[in-house]
Amino acid sequence: MRASDIERVKGLPLFADVAPDTFRVATAGGHLQRFPAGTMLLLEGDPVDFLYVLLDGQVELHGTWNDHEIVLAILRPVSTFILAAVVLDAAALMSARTLERCEILMIPGDAIRTAMRLDSHFAMAVSRDLAGCYRGLVRNTKNLKLRNSTERLANYLLALRAADNSGGVVRLHHEKRVLASLLGMTPENLSRSFAALQKYGVSVNGAVVTLGSVAALENLAKPDPLIDNHAPRGGDIVADADAEVWLSDLTRAKPR
Template identity: 50%
Template sequence: MRPSDLPEIRHLPLFRDMLQANFEQLMQGAYAQSFPEGLMLIRQGDPADFLHIVVEGMVELFAEWKGRSASMTVVQPVGTFILAACIRDAPYLMSARTLERSRIIMIPASDLRAVFRRDVEFAVSTINELATCYRAVVRHAKGLKLRDSRERVAAYLLKRAAQAGQAEFDLGIEKRVIASMLGMTPENLSRALKSLAEDGVRVQGQRVTLWDRARLLPVAQPDPLLDGPG
C-alpha cells in the first residue's frame, strides 16, 4: 500500500473518527492491489471476506439473474463497497468489476468486525455509513417505482451537473452502464436523451450541457427524498 493512500482513507467518514491505533491495525491487515479494466473483483454469491476501498479508478456494482444483468451503482475514489455483506458475514448480493484500471484496498471482514467491538467511534461510524447506504438504495428504489425512464434520465443529469458544479460536464461512464443503472436499455437511454433536447439538454458523445435548466427542472422535478441531499 502506498503511504499516500493512508491519509485519504483515514479521511473517509467510515474511518475518520476511530482511534489511530485501531486504524493502524486495520491497515496492517489490509493490502492493496491494482487491477486492469474489465476485471471481475467480486462475484455475487461468493462469501464476503473483504471490505473493498477504491482509491483509484472506478468500479461497477451489478447484479445478475437468469442470464440478465443490471448495474446497481458505480463506486468512485475514494469510496468503499460491500460493507453490509462483510458485516453480516454473508454472500455478496452484487458482483463488482472494474470500469477502468483501478487500485483497490482490501480489509479483511473479520478485522472490521473485531475492531468495531473495541472502538465505539468506529462502531458509530459504521452505523452512520450503513444508514447512509441504506437510504441511498431506498432512494434508488423509489426512483425506479415512481419515475418513468425519461424522468430518471433527467434527474440523473441534473444530479451529475450539481456534482460537477457546472451545467457542462463529462459523463465519465459508458452510456450502456448508465442506462442499466437507471433501469433501462441503451436504446431507450439514447432516445430519452434525444427527446430531452427540447428540454434544454445537449449531448455530444460523453459531453453533456444543460443549457436550459429551467426547462429541464419540471421534467425531473428533483427531490432530495429521491435524488439525495445536496
C-alpha cells in the same frame, strides 16, 4: 501503500474520526492491489472476506438473474464497497467488476469486525455508513418506482451538475451502455431519452452534455430532496443528512 493513500483512506466517512489505535486494528492485514479493466473482483454468492476500498479507477456492482445482468451501482474513488456483507460475514449479493484499471485496498473482514468490537465509536461510524447506504437505496427505489425513464435521466443529469457544480456542461462518467442499465433502461432508450430532452435544452456530444436551460429541465425532472440527495432542501434542518452516501457515486466525484 503510499502515505498519501493512507490519508485518502482516513478521509473516508467510515474512518474519519477514528482513533489511531482503532485505525491500525481496522486496517491490519490490508494490502493494496492493482487490477486491469474488466476484472471480476467478486462474484455474487461468493463469501466476502475483504472490505474493498477503491482508491483509483471505477468499479461496477451488478446483479444477475436468469441470464440477465443489471448494474446496481458504480463506484468511484475514494469509496468502500460490500461493507454490509463484511459486517454480517455473509455471501455477496452483487458481483463487482472493474470498469477501468483500478487500485484497491483490501482489508480483511475480521480486522473490521474486531475493530468494531474494540471501539464503539468505530462501530457507530460503520452504522452511520451503512445507514447512509441504506438510505441511498431507499432513494434509488423511489426513483425507480415513481419516475419514468426520461425523468430518471433528467434527474441524473441535474445530480451530475450539482456534484460537479459545473455551470451548464456536465461530463458523463461512464459508458452510455452502463449508464443505461444503472438508470434501469436499455441503451436504445437512453438514446431516445436524450433525444426527448432536446426539447428541454439538453444536447449531447459524446460524453459531454450541455444543459441549455436548467430551469426547463428542473421543471420536467422535479428533483426532490427525499429522492435526490443533491436537491435543495426546504429548511436548513438536517444538515447531517449530507453524511449520507449516495450509492450511485455522484457525491464521491470529488473529495468531501
